[in-house]
Amino acid sequence: MSAYENDRFVIPEKYLKMSTEELEREQEKMLEIIKKQPKIMPDKEKMPLKENLFRF
Amino acid sequence: MRQVWGLDERITPEKINEGYEIEAQRYGRDKQVAINRGYIQSSGYRRKFDLISGSEELNRLLYQLAKRMLIHRSGTKYEDMYWVNLATNKVVAWETDSEKEGEIRYSQRTKKAIAECDQLLTIHSHPNSHPPSIADFNSNYMNAYNMGLVICHDGTVYMYESNEMVNEEYFSMVVAYYFKMGYNEKEAQISALNKMQQRFHIWFKEVGQDECIRK
Numbered sequence: 374m375s376a377y378e379n380d381r382f383v384i385p386e387k388y389l390k391m392s393t394e395e396l397e398r399e400q401e402k403m404l405e406i407i408k409k410q411p412k413i414m415p416d417k418e419k420m421p422l423k424e425n426l427f428r429f
Numbered sequence: 430m431r432q433v434w435g436l437d438e439r440i441t442p443e444k445i446n447e448g449y450e451i452e453a454q455r456y457g458r459d460k461q462v463a464i465n466r467g468y469i470q471s472s473g474y475r476r477k478f479d480l481i482s483g484s485e486e487l488n489r490l491l492y493q494l495a496k497r498m499l500i501h502r503s504g505t506k507y508e509d510m511y512w513v514n515l516a517t518n519k520v521v522a523w524e525t526d527s528e529k530e531g532e533i534r535y536s537q538r539t540k541k542a543i544a545e546c547d548q549l550l551t552i553h554s555h556p557n558s559h560p561p562s563i564a565d566f567n568s569n570y571m572n573a574y575n576m577g578l579v580i581c582h583d584g585t586v587y588m589y590e591s592n593e594m595v596n597e598e599y600f601s602m603v604v605a606y607y608f609k610m611g612y613n614e615k616e617a618q619i620s621a622l623n624k625m626q627q628r629f630h631i632w633f634k635e636v637g638q639d640e641c642i643r644k
Contacts, residue, residue, distance in 0.1 A: 382559060382562065382604065382614065382618055384601065384604055384605045384608055384614075384617075385601050385605070388601060388602055388605030388606075389605060389608070389609070391605070391609075392609070393606055393609045393610060396602060396605055396606040396609065397606065399602060400599070400602050400603060400606065403596070403598070403599050403602065404599065404628065407596050407599060412593070412594075413571075413594040415570055415571045415572070415573050416571050416572060416573070417544075417572070417573045418573060419573035419574075419575065419592070420547040420548050420573070420575070422515060422548060422575050425483055426482050426483055426484065426487075426515070427481065427482050427483075427575075427576055427588070
């Protein structure tokens with residue numbers, strides 16, 4: 374479920390009830406799981422631009 | 430009567446005032462998302478766009494599109510979006526009729542333009558003036574856009590790009606962490622995005638304010 378309602382980011386209630394320590398632990402656990410999942414491929418390949426076009 | 434200006438029309442200060450009043454009457458003005466007219470018309474705002482790219486033509490176009498969107502949607506929570514072909518610096522698609530807050534639906538015409546164009550920049554407005562959402566990053570990645578710009582109603586401009594999907598649930602958790610640490614909503618989102626930059630292949634920065642650390 375999206376955390377965005379209309380044009381606002383809404384922090385899910387379940388996370389607001391957790392302490393910062395719990396949130397830190399859960400973040401690390403979730404990141405471990407995410408990093409092991411297969412990479413989602415885009416719908417098309419990004420074409421490279423002329424070098425230095427964007428001042429990033 | 431709805432005010433519609435052709436894409437080739439320059440957005441002048443007179444048009445800013447004229448469009449502002451018409452849109453405010455159409456939707457009823459929400460002061461919280463009204464644009465800062467004085468700043469949008471200032472040279473300071475204009476100079477911001479010179480920081481975006483090395484192409485004067487592109488920067489000029491992006492500035493005109495930004496003003497167009499801001500005038501059109503000032504005082505409302507509806508977003509506008511344009512797609513620019515970076516090979517020609519021409520607008521190839523636009524969605525400016527959205528009637529659902531915080532959402533832009535791609536028409537068949539827009540989907541066709543995205544499929545046919547290899548090098549695209551997107552520019553869209555954020556009435557709430559928040560930074561790019563994770564959905565914005567993920568859309569940038571999935572559609573292989575070369576760059577995204579967010580034009581905020583308060584005059585902030587963000588640029589962003591993604592080469593990896595970011596799990597929205599994970600991002601929510603990180604935002605919650607910063608919020609619980611005492612940051613406000615916007616600060617928590619920005620801090621969470623900075624953390625995402627460290628952990629995923631995404632980049633963003635507020636134009637004119639900071640430098641993005643690109644891996």
